[in-house]
Amino acid sequence: MLTIPLIQIGFGGVGRAVVERVLDARDEFEWRMGLEFEYVALCDSAGAVIDQNGLSPGTLRRLLEHKRQGRSLAESEVGYRHEGLLDIVDLAGSPEAIVIDVTASDDTVPALQLALDRGYAVVLANKKPLAGPIEVFREFTGSGRLRYEATVGAGVPVIATLQEALLASHDTVHHIEGCFSGTLGYLTTGLEQGVAFSQLVGQAHAMGYTEPDPRDDLGGMDVARKALILGRTLGWPLELEHVEVEPLYPAELGExxxxxxxxxxxxxxxxxxxxxxxxxxxxxxxxxxxxxxxxEARVGLQTVPQDSPLGRLQGTDNLITFHTEVYNETPLVLQGRGAGVHGTAAGVVADIVALARCRK
Amino acid sequence: MLTIPLIQIGFGGVGRAVVERVLDARDEFEWRMGLEFEYVALCDSAGAVIDQNGLSPGTLRRLLEHKRQGRSLAESEVGYRHEGLLDIVDLAGSPEAIVIDVTASDDTVPALQLALDRGYAVVLANKKPLAGPIEVFREFTGSGRLRYEATVGAGVPVIATLQEALLASHDTVHHIEGCFSGTLGYLTTGLEQGVAFSQLVGQAHAMGYTEPDPRDDLGGMDVARKALILGRTLGWPLELEHVEVEPLYPAELGExxxxxxxxxxxxxxxxxxxxxxxxxxxxxxxxxxxxxxxxEARVGLQTVPQDSPLGRLQGTDNLITFHTEVYNETPLVLQGRGAGVHGTAAGVVADIVALARCRK
Structure with a gap:
């Protein structure tokens, strides 16, 4: 039995779903894979609950319940420490540790860096660290101890397929096309059915399908970051400003x-x-x-044949097509729910297990 | 740099494509992954060419050329040995070795067994060893050193997705449906277009899309073996005779x-x-x-809604849908060329690299 300490940064919707999934899978991990995961630190933006002997399942479930009631980790009765992330990684870490970043912030980069320097592994659902300067992307991914499945397509194995099925088998990727936003999929499906753009945006906003400011979705930057991560995974020296982005509203409505x-x-x-x-x-x-x-990477509204994988896509699913040397007549296609806390958490847990299995 | 000795059983179309792919990727494996693969044995049905120091790229290319001209390995001028597979595994192996089975035969089972007992890893494109008695499946897969991506859907990452994205993330698979035969996809697409069954079978046979006896495809046993392997991967205690198979011709035409x-x-x-x-x-x-x-697993002609992933599938591509707890409203779908030497070889090489990376 190999025991893997987990340090998790972020305890929002995805963060809670990851903790729940790890708890629910305890027996299966132990019996089927000979792996035991132990949370040694659970961090939010102000500090962390730490226990180097591992937070017990009971404590974790209390913290989950606590958070569901809308309270912060700091208000929990479990010893919360107001150290910064670097100190927490130092305090809680050991070389077998896996650090999980389920925030949506750039601020975690130094802590992730430290973790990799110490030999820990890292799992990201957070796109930001991989969408900053390319040196950071190269250093992080070059460690061989970082996985980031959930950054593109949530749990749909987009990154694993690209890295482990295509690139590792020495296939040549000519061209990738995909739809990576459930919200924008909902919009384009609605437009196709004749619904007015303003009505669709209003509905999506009212139902909470968009960010509080819907321009955060309609501007295309989230999709651009995913395209950037895919391009960099292909080995291309791309920066975010090189990605050509067409927002779904004119510049004057940006103010x-x-x-x-x-x-x-x-x-x-x-x-x-x-x-x-x-x-x-x-x-x-x-x-x-x-x-x-x-x-080159481009993100925007495109006209695609109705009778193509992208044209047939309906609703909020994500879809990616890989046109390669092996998949030349028809592309390799992956489709599935590409957002939501459960899909994203599943992507994170798959990465945790992949890293842990390789350490066995 | 980690050097991994390879022992390959089978040197037909897929076998040659694997050797070519490994040779073509040498530099990339070395520089990008720090891995070096060295063929120590290349076996056909009567023996093997063996070199414990590794067959040189030049020798491998000569053997490929030789084989392309329709000659057997035994006729090559490179020292061919008429030992049986068990002896060859013994002669050529070392604990870091990977044994690759690209035959379509049951006869390799004892050699694979020996290889796993010795601590080697194994990669299968051959379905037969995993479609025999379930004890063999359990023992082989239980080793944690066997991969078999190419047995279902060739290079389309069906097995990796099931094992590493779904099962490892503690998702629950409720239902799998798929089309796993390019030949039968060609037939059903043709039927839909109004072409007569006999004409389609005649064409496919004439173009070499079917086995020499087209009943080997039309009988459904190849698809049944793939269903069996998927079911067993889900942990189900299935035997081949438990898979309900509907052949595309009546029993009286079987004679x-x-x-x-x-x-x-x-x-x-x-x-x-x-x-x-x-x-x-x-x-x-x-x-x-x-x-x-x-x-339970069933294989046969089914009526599916035209407006569904399986209904929209056209031509010879394979397609698989995973209906799970996470992918509940819409399934996780993979589609791509599921046959052919290049796709199959890509699946094999992806497995070789995955095993080697984990050994680093």
Whole structure:
């Protein structure tokens, strides 16, 4: 039996789903894989609950319950420490440790760096550390001890397929195309059905499918970061500013409050209606596509044939097509739910297990 | 740099493609992964060319050329030995070795067993060893040193996704459905387009898309073995005779010569035409589907909604849908070329690299 200490940074929706999944799988990990995972630190933005002997399942479940009630880790009765992340990694770590970053912040980079320097492994659901300067991407991924499945397509094994099925088998990737945003998939499916753009954005916003400011989705930057991570995984020397991004609203609507924005988007309805119509006349549909080819990445609304994997995609699923030397006549295609706490947590746990198995 | 000795059993189309791929990727493996692969034995049905110091790239290329000209390994001028497989594994092996089985035979089982007992790793494109008695499947996979991606869907990462994305993340698989035969995909697509069954079988046979006796494809046993391997990977205690198989021809056509069979299948055209028509009236199409649910596996012609992943599949691609706890509203779907020497060789090489990386 190998015991792997876990240090988790972030305890929001995904963070809680990861802890729950690790707890629920305890027996299976032990009996089927000979692995035991022990949380030694659980961090939020202000500090951490730490126990070098491992937080007990009972304590973890109390912290989960506590958090569900909307309270912070610091308010828990379990010894919370206000140290910074670097100190926590130092305090809690051991060479077999795995550090899990389920935040959405750049601030974790120094702690992840320290963890890798110490020989720990790292699992990211957080895209930011891999979407900053390329030197950080290269150093982190070059360690051979970092996995980041959940950064693209949540639990859909996009990164594993690219790295372990395609690149490792010496296939040559010519071209990647994909839809990596459930929210934008919902929008383009609605547009195709004749619903007005403003109505779709209003609905998605009201139902909480978008960020509080829907421009954070409609601007395409989240998709651009995913395209960047894929391009860099292919070995391309890309920076985020090299990714050509077409936002779904004109620059002048980028200013002002969310309310202003929501009131103004009706002015876009007619032009979207026309684009959908023009696409339909060519047997095509609009999709918000990330496209990687010839060392360049583009993200934007594209006209794709209705009768193609991207054209047939409906609703909020993610889809990726790999056009390669081996998959030349038809691409290798992966499709599935690419967002949500459970899918993302599943991607994180798959990475934890992959790293742990390799350490056995 | 870690040097991994390779012992390959089988030097047909897939076997040659594996050797070529390993040779072509030498630099990349060395520089990007710090791995060096060295063929210490290359076996065919009667013996092997062995060099414990590693067959040089030049020698390997000579053997490839030699084989392309239709000659056997034994006729090569490189020291061929007529030992049996057990002796060859003994002669050539070392604990870091990886044994690759790209035959289509049961006869390799004792040699694979010996290799695993000695601590070597094993990669299978050969389905037979995993489709025999379940004890062998359990012993082989239980070693943690066996990979078998290419046995289902060639290079499409079906097994890796099931094991490493779904099972390892503690997702629960409720139901798997897939099309795992390019030949039968070609047939059902043709039937949908109104072509007669006998004409499709005749064409596929003439173009070499089927086995020499097309009943070997139409009987469904190859698909049944893939379903069996998936079911066993899920942990189900299945035997091949438990897989319910619907052949595409009636039992009475199972007797007699290939010529008799080809002459008789016109009698099936009308009944297939009617089945296609009946399906169409319900908005459905026919697909040759492997279906796993509730610890049971079935393989046969099924009516599936036209507007579903399986219904939209056209031509010879393979497709698999995983319906799980995480992928509950829409399944996780993988699609791609599931046959051919290059896809299969890519699956084998991906497995070799995965095993080698874990040994680093």
């Amino acid at each position: 002002g409050s969310v309310e202003d924005f929501m009131n103004a988007i009706e002015t876009l309805d007619e032009s979207y209606r026309q684009r959908v119509q023009a696409a339909r006349e060519q047997g095509s549909v609009l999709r918000y596509v990330a496209s990687l080819q010839g060392s | 007699g010569s290939v010529e008799d069979f080809m002459n008789a299948i016109e009698t099936l055209d009308e009944s297939y035409r009617q089945r296609v028509q009946a399906a169409r009236e319900q908005g459905s199409v026919l697909r040759y589907v492997a279906s796993l649910q509730g610890s």
